[in-house]
Amino acid sequence: MYESVKELVKDAEEKGLSISELMIQQEILENQGTRQEIWQRMEQNLLVMQDAAKRGVTGKGVHSKTGLTGGEAVLLKKYRQEKTSLSGDVMLSAVQNAISTNEVNASMGVVCATPTAGSSGTLPAILFTITDRLNLSHEQMVRFLFTAGAFGMVIANNAGIAGATGGCQAEVGSAAAMGAAAAVEAAGGTPRQSSEALAMAISNLLGLVCDPVAGLVELPCVKRNAIGAGNGLISADMALAGLTNKIPADEVIQAMDKVGKGLPRALRETGIGGVAGTPTGLKLKMKIFGKKVMGD
Amino acid sequence: MVANYKSVFDIIGPIMIGPSSSHTAGAVAIGRAANKVFNGLPEKITVHYYESFAQTHKGHGTDYAIISGILGFNPDDSRVPDAINTAKSKGMTVKFIEEKEDSPINHPNTAIINLQSIDKEITLAGCSIGGGTIEVRGIKMDGFDIKPQGPLPIVLIKGNSTDKKIAEEKLNKLTQIHKFNRYSSSNKQKQMFEYDLSRQLRVDEVAKLSNKLPELIYL
Structure with a gap:
């Protein structure tokens, strides 16, 4: 198992293999599956991601039980069709896929956690956007997920991926970093450029708090995935252009871990601080749960 | 790590x-x-x-x-x-x-x-x-107070030294044992063995182990 990004990149360079291939080989070796079994399981995950992204923009979209989120991916789709967007259609397709997926998650639909459910829109948004942009094959799409998983394992084992322990930086931040690194590989970049993209993506969202209104994975979680996707794509582009982060990926991951541990409990998925603690946030919480809620 | x-x-x-x-x-x-x-x-x-x-x-x-x-x-x-x-x-x-x-x-x-x-x-x-x-x-x-380090998978086996020997032989063939703990029940009459493994076992592997060790718990 790879304990650091440095080890992963070094092994890829020495063997002349892609990160996705190293991940597949490690999975075969360490978890005793056949290549075919592992490949098919990842294809199944991809299918769930595609279904979720589609479901959120079909008809009137999906709506959560609380009414806090839903139907906004449909608004974006319409806006893309009718207006000239400011950030460009490639970026807005990422935003749409991210929001669509997370609206499905908030409405208790089926998603694939990448790495978590709260951040499940970020990675597919990056993947589907570059699939259209670069005409990726089905095989390249599946490989993207293995590459993202390889980097995600290093982040998860060294820092963590739970909002309750590390804040949103550990969820949407990690998802953006995984997506950035995998996008670099899909675009023909080197393993080293993948690690630079990862380092930039985490650095860009370092310190992001986890402050869900009423403790629900809705506000501001759904739209944070849009920012995660945008951040991932921009970080991948910067790395492909040859920009470097100067602070190495492994040190950035360590920094994220330390920042997470330093966050007060109110900003780690308790629904107390941040936007959850605003007058409107508290009012929404009262409306949903009534008086019998702790933490007020 | x-x-x-x-x-x-x-x-x-x-x-x-x-x-x-x-x-x-x-x-x-x-x-x-x-x-x-x-x-x-x-x-x-x-x-x-x-x-x-x-x-x-x-x-x-x-x-x-x-x-x-x-x-x-x-x-x-x-x-x-x-x-x-x-x-x-x-x-x-x-x-x-x-x-x-x-x-x-x-x-x-x-x-x-x-x-x-x-x-x-x-x-x-x-x-x-x-x-x-x-x-x-x-x-x-069952009168045991088991305190694992945390990470899964964990195999628990209640039994005697023969069960322990069988368990270790079988588990070592499948994967690496990270950590081993032994517990005695509160009345000191029974023993429980805890093995923390380095990979998840497949359903068929767990089934085979359970055949030999009926009191096995796989988490």
């Missing part, structure tokens, strides 16, 4: 019903661990929540997620959202308690599950560490 995330599918996955991998899918996993330790369906379920779990379980569907696990469901089972009614219709009593103090196992996403029937009782302390992955940091059963 003790790696909690041992497979690419711990990161890309699980496929699950929303909205939270740690508070929903992870809660199902903690419930499933309790189900395996109890080995059957209980009559009385009591769940104690701490910290983030205590604050946000209602919004995340943690209640029905934990009960789903106790009933043996998977996180993507469509019966998950209706699990509390299912449990009640089977005659089980279900109670959730929001604890005010810090988690006794030192993690913000902590649930301690107590399961009872006429002739047995178990308590399992689990925490959900993100992305649907969990740790089990305490189990009380």
Whole structure:
């Protein structure tokens, strides 16, 4: 198992293999599956991601039980069709896929956690956007997920991926970093450029708090995935252009871990601080749960 | 480094019903661990929540997620959202308690599950560490007070030195044993062996082990 990004990149360079291939080989070796079994399981995950992204923009979209989120991916789709967007259609397709997926998650639909459910829109948004942009094959799409998983394992084992322990930086931040690194590989970049993209993506969202209104994975979680996707794509582009982060990926991951541990409990998925603690946030919480809620 | 995330599918996955991998899918996993330790369906379920779990379980569907696990469901089972009614219709009593103090196992996403029937009782302390992955940091059963380090998979075997020898021979063939612990029951008459493994075992591998060691629990 790879304990650091440095080890992963070094092994890829020495063997002349892609990160996705190293991940597949490690999975075969360490978890005793056949290549075919592992490949098919990842294809199944991809299918769930595609279904979720589609479901959120079909008809009137999906709506959560609380009414806090839903139907906004449909608004974006319409806006893309009718207006000239400011950030460009490639970026807005990422935003749409991210929001669509997370609206499905908030409405208790089926998603694939990448790495978590709260951040499940970020990675597919990056993947589907570059699939259209670069005409990726089905095989390249599946490989993207293995590459993202390889980097995600290093982040998860060294820092963590739970909002309750590390804040949103550990969820949407990690998802953006995984997506950035995998996008670099899909675009023909080197393993080293993948690690630079990862380092930039985490650095860009370092310190992001986890402050869900009423403790629900809705506000501001759904739209944070849009920012995660945008951040991932921009970080991948910067790395492909040859920009470097100067602070190495492994040190950035360590920094994220330390920042997470330093966050007060109110900003780690308790629904107390941040936007959850605003007058409107508290009012929404009262409306949903009534008086019998702790933490007020 | 003790790696909690041992497979690419711990990161890309699980496929699950929303909205939270740690508070929903992870809660199902903690419930499933309790189900395996109890080995059957209980009559009385009591769940104690701490910290983030205590604050946000209602919004995340943690209640029905934990009960789903106790009933043996998977996180993507469509019966998950209706699990509390299912449990009640089977005659089980279900109670959730929001604890005010810090988690006794030192993690913000902590649930301690107590399961009872006429002739047995178990308590399992689990925490959900993100992305649907969990740790089990305490189990009380049959007079044993088991305190694993946390990361799964864990194999528990109740038995004598012959069982221990068989277990080690079989497990060493399959994978690496990270950590070994031995526990004595409160009346000192029985022994329990705990093995922390370096990879998840496949269903067929667990079935083969259970053939030789009927008292085996695989978490």
